[in-house]
Structures are given as C-alpha cells and as structure tokens.
Amino acid sequence: MALLTPDAFAQRLSDIDVGMFERWDVSGVIVDLDNTLVPWNSREVTSDGGAWIRSVQRAGIKVCLLTNNYSSAARTIADEFGVSAIAGALKPSPWAFGGALRALGVSAKQAAVVGDQIFTDVLGGKLAGMRAVLVRPLGTAEFPTTKFIRLLERPLLERLRRSGHIT
Numbered sequence: 001m002a003l004l005t006p007d008a009f010a011q012r013l014s015d016i017d018v019g020m021f022e023r024w025d026v027s028g029v030i031v032d033l034d035n036t037l038v039p040w041n042s043r044e045v046t047s048d049g050g051a052w053i054r055s056v057q058r059a060g061i062k063v064c065l066l067t068n069n070y071s072s073a074a075r076t077i078a079d080e081f082g083v084s085a086i087a088g089a090l091k092p093s094p095w096a097f098g099g100a101l102r103a104l105g106v107s108a109k110q111a112a113v114v115g116d117q118i119f120t121d122v123l124g125g126k127l128a129g130m131r132a133v134l135v136r137p138l139g140t141a142e143f144p145t146t147k148f149i150r151l152l153e154r155p156l157l158e159r160l161r162r163s164g165h166i167t
C-alpha cells in the first residue's frame, strides 16, 4: 500500500507549497503532463500550472516533464519554460523515472514526482524511491486506457480519502 500512497495531495498545482520540497530536501521535480499541467492532449499549460512551474524554478528547483504521451507537446512546453522533458516514458517503469533523474542531475532521494494518476505517477515515483505528490486531474477527457485504469484507481482513492491522505 505504501507504494500507492502519495506523500502529499493537492487540488491543483498552485496548492503545492514549494516550501514542502525544500523541507524534503528535494531539488528536482518531475511533473506529469496530461491532466496535471495541461488538459488531456493539449499543449496549453493552464495559467495555474504555469505560475506554479515558475515558482518552483524561482526556488532553484529543477523541473523535468515526464509523460507517457508520444506527442511533441512535451518538447514545446519544455522549451517554453526552459526545462527538460521525456515523452513516451512508459511510466510507472523505473527506467522512465531513472531517465528523468539523469536529466535533472539529482538522486531519487532529492526528487519528487507530481502527477494525477496513482498507477503511473505515484507508483512509479515510489518504486524509484522518490516522494510523490498526487494532484486532482484537470479534466475527465483522457485515453481509453487511462479511463480503464481510473476504474481500478477508484477504490484506492476511496481508501486514501477515508484514511485522510487525500481530500
């Protein structure tokens, strides 16, 4: 269960206090794309997400975008913010997260992942040995496979809600 339990939960990216990363000694943050930073299959970063990324950068924390999506959106957005990006990442595979750690130049202990899915973002981050922050998905549009995974996620979210890990 620990591998499926986020260290923190936020309704939106801007609710994630950058000071928390500093208290965790985290100097590299891995951020999911679809339904975390952009609505599904979009390349328009939300104003909330954009402002949050800038605040993370201002704190001297490096950012790497990590997405299972193969689209070129990750590259475009990464260039906009001057951060690194890995697309087609096959999360929750540890290799995906290993690649992001290399891009950030930090160890797993110095890293945190932020994403909207338990079985890709949280599980993958925890398997790789890093902190994980779960955020509420931006919307309900997503890949059919993701929709299926959400069905499996639902009882877990219910359990996390009951135990007070998420709201």
Ligand SMILES: [Mg+2]
Pocket (backbone or CB within 6 Å): 032, 033, 034, 035, 036, 115, 116, 117
């Ligand atoms: Mg996502």
